Amino acid sequence: MEGLGRQLRAFSHTAHAARRLGRLKSSSLPGVVTPIRIFLSSPGDVAQERRIAERVVKRLDAEYPDARLEPYFWEYEPMLITKDYQEQIPPPSSFDIVICILWSRMGSRLHTKYRRSDGSAYRSGTEFEFVDAVEGQR
Numbered sequence: 001m002e003g004l005g006r007q008l009r010a011f012s013h014t015a016h017a018a019r020r021l022g023r024l025k026s027s028s029l030p031g032v033v034t035p036i037r038i039f040l041s042s043p044g045d046v047a048q049e050r051r052i053a054e055r056v057v058k059r060l061d062a063e064y065p066d067a068r069l070e071p072y073f074w075e076y077e078p079m080l081i082t083k084d085y086q087e088q089i090p091p092p093s094s095f096d097i098v099i100c101i102l103w104s105r106m107g108s109r110l111h112t113k114y115r116r117s118d119g120s121a122y123r124s125g126t127e128f129e130f131v132d133a134v135e136g137q138r
Contacts, residue, residue: 038071039095041129043107050075050101084111085125092129093136100130 040053054073061069072095079088085108092098107124114122122128 033066033068035068035070036097037095038069038097038099039090039092039129039133040071040073040099040101041092041126041133042101043103043105043124043126045105046101046103049103053099053101084113086110086114086128089125089129091136092133095133098129098133100126100133102126 038057040050042050050073054071057069057071061067072090074089077088079085105124107126110122110125110128112121114128116122116131122131
């Protein structure tokens with residue numbers, strides 16, 4: 001549980017940064033704030049932590065009206081059985097903030113069409129999401 005506390009403290013600090021970012025990205029129109037999009041990446045073994053993160057985001061969104069946090073949780077999105085799962089998830093690099101929650105797993109294997117620039121395979125969807133987020137900041 002101590003690890004969970006550290007994760008939530010880190011998440012809280014990230015949300016504070018999101019609030020500051022919201023002020024910087026605010027529209028020139030009074031009362032209009034550009035949304036801050038948050039991507040939460042994790043494998044399936046941290047469902048409880050994802051629910052806690054969701055509650056924290058909702059609380060912070062309500063507590064700071066000068067920022068509008070818009071979290072993306074894949075478990076609430078409709079997924080088509082006819083498509084590859086990962087291709088239905090927006091790329092993390094298109095979000096303002098990416099949070100990765102990890103514990104004992106890295107996630108599910110990806111289709112072979114997902115390759116690094118050097119041709120090697122990603123170990124999981126979570127790894128793909130993490131790398132996409134990092135490369136999107138370069």
